[in-house]
Amino acid sequence: MTVEQLAKERQVSKSRQWEQAMSKLYINFRDYSKDALRDFGDEDIHQARVNSRKLLTLLSILDPGHSVTAELYGTFRQAQKRLGKVRDADVLIASFKDRRKAAQEAGEAKTADLLKAVIKHQKDKRKVFRKKLEEELPKLTGKGLEAQWDAFVGGQLETLAAKRDANVVMRELEVAFEQKKKACKTLFKGPEAESKEAFEALHELRIAAKELRYTASAAAFALNQKFHGHEAVYKEIQEQLGVINDKRVWLETLNSIGREELDVGKKTWAAFTESLKAEVLEALHQNEVVPVTVTAK
Structure with missing residues (x-):
């Protein structure tokens, strides 16, 4: 041949x-x-x-x-x-x-x-x-x-x-993920750790992790051995960041509906939304992907 x-x-x-x-x-x-x-x-x-x-x-x-x-x-x-x-x-x-x-x-x-x-x-x-x-x-x-x-x-x-070449794509996605992670770490080192900008950056990092996870899974047949464990690694990262995002979505959903639409008393509404905000911050401070170095409020 x-x-x-x-x-x-x-x-x-x-x-x-x-x-x-x-x-x-x-x-x-x-x-x-x-x-x-x-x-x-x-x-x-x-x-x-x-x-x-x-x-x-x-x-x-x-x-x-x-x-x-x-x-x-x-x-x-x-x-x-x-x-x-x-x-x-x-x-x-x-x-x-x-x-x-x-x-x-x-x-x-x-x-x-x-x-x-x-x-x-x-x-x-x-x-x-x-x-x-x-x-x-x-x-x-x-x-x-x-x-x-x-x-x-x-x-x-x-x-x-x-x-x-799927391997080239994986490397490119890894570089993009690390860049987003670096940006998040910068935000989470100071007083902006609980800002809207910080949460949006964390959301983008979760999306990058999800892209890596799905690429590692869907393209496993075309990837080198060194990438075969990536699906599990980035799934764990995605899930950790997903907990934070889910709680944010729940809170945003409540606020978008509004207290009047749900016919809920002010005291009950305030107590529940405040507890949900606290859960968001707790999940943020407990995540191990991008540690938050400021004291929780």
Whole structure:
């Protein structure tokens, strides 16, 4: 076998690896999406979203600017967005149900009533998100997507796979993560540690960790051994920062609804929102990713 033939064989083998990995994710995404529309099962919604996220990750590795895969990328992105709205509502409702149960067990009737009102409000919003998902997901996972997918696998994938190296992308993501981490450390060394800017920087760091986690997971077949443990490492980082972000989202959700809309007394509202603020700060000071060196207020 000549050098040229050997190079061609390696290229074909590489594109087959990409095709096998992406096809599995595509089938999972399609099947879970179909199941999700039956009864909006939270695990089906979650898995459809995860598989779409991994497909978006791999498409971004192959075609960073989405100049070649714009249509296909856009379809998966829109599906992920609709799935994400429902999934986020599911998670928030579940967390507030747990809080309501705890409040009831502690004999905190007014707090339990507040949480009941929040849950009802979020369930109403979820109905809207589910309706949009029900309307749009069949279009996003139907014959149009199948045609886009077949065109990508049959005509674009081999060329793109030959040009891109997932290991290079991982290194680039690591550099970006470390830069964001450095920026966070600077903010958390002084009086700005509890500022909006600091929380936004931490949110960006969480997103960077999530990108590394999904890249390590979705592109494991194409990565060197040294990257094989990265999924677990960055999952732990993402989860630590996620606790802070989740509590911030809960607080922002409450404030966006407003006390009057929920028909809650001022005293009950103030007590609960202040306790939630305290939880945000506690989670911030307990995180081990970017230690906060100022004294908690």
